Amino acid sequence: MLTLTSHHKTALHALPAGPKLAALALITAGMLALPTAASVWALAVLVALVHLALGRGFARQAARALLPLWPFLLILLIWHFWTDAPERGALVAGRMLTAVALANLVTMTTRLDAMIALVERITQPVARWLPPRRLALAIALVIRFTPVLMDKAVILGQAWRARSARRRNPRLVLPLVLAAIDDAEQVAEAIRARGGV
């Protein structure tokens, strides 16, 4: 399955995940302390320039990742135009855009295996309750079985369309959950047969 890591290679890809996440936390927390809309938007422009400096294809991909925020920007625009507080609206909108863009920047420039390795390192102190081996196995199972279950959902939908002219039926959820449960039983048996976790 595809991850959200960008295939446009940038200088940020080479940095280790830990420092990038620490920087993200610091900058995001610092931004909340910025008092005026102008200062927040100055930071937003700076972040946009950083994206452009990393490459146009990369910047375009990052812009696409911000698309789900447009409805909320529209709400803020209408709301603050209505309540006559445009300065406040600009501040809130700028914070939201910048925070999400910065977080996406880390996600887009960090490989999944680097993130998983970081999680394993961070969870080291609680390894007694959260054994890294089991965590890694669970992550691998989710990554493997999400597309499997999606395929099953599509097949169930096609079978339904073949035998009925009506719209897709919510009753199809039950066989999908059954498929998940039967897969879980079989995989559990297979893991036990190989020595367990």
Add this chain to the structure above:
Amino acid sequence: MERSLTYIALFAALIAALGLVPQITLATGVPITAQSLGVMLCGTVLGARRGALAAGLFVALVALGLPLLSGGRGGLGVFVSPTAGFALGFPLAAFVAGWVVEKWQASIGIAAFAGALIGGVGVLYLCGITGMALVLGKSWPEAALLVSPFIPGDLLKAGLAAGVTRGLAQLRPGAVLSRAG
């Protein structure tokens, strides 16, 4: 142990699959996905602890950068966006849904409906609205107003979750871990 682990992983995958298959559009024109249905089922089928772990595993994978949220969203940006409260509320919602089914010894269908309603709608919206109020700088009632169009769809999903849980209790009684003791 192995069974617990694979159930948790497969239900996390189920949340993802339900969110990514094409969405249904309600009569009111509001598109809904079945993602929160997956969260409800984690609780009502797996019980409080395992349900919360499955939903937590799902949220963790979204944070690591997998596009598993409905519409193929994912990554760290999700957790500072207006919908952050919903994503972060998934484990708590599943926990409460499972807790209700475990504690209330009514028939499985009724208990699952109550669990899905309290956990999967009540608790999830409490978290979601709080997150939206914080990110958008609105008061709590104002944020509640913004998400209200989605509530009817989620009420339907609670009913669906109850039906599926009851069906499972008949077809695979051993798999309904929330009632397996």
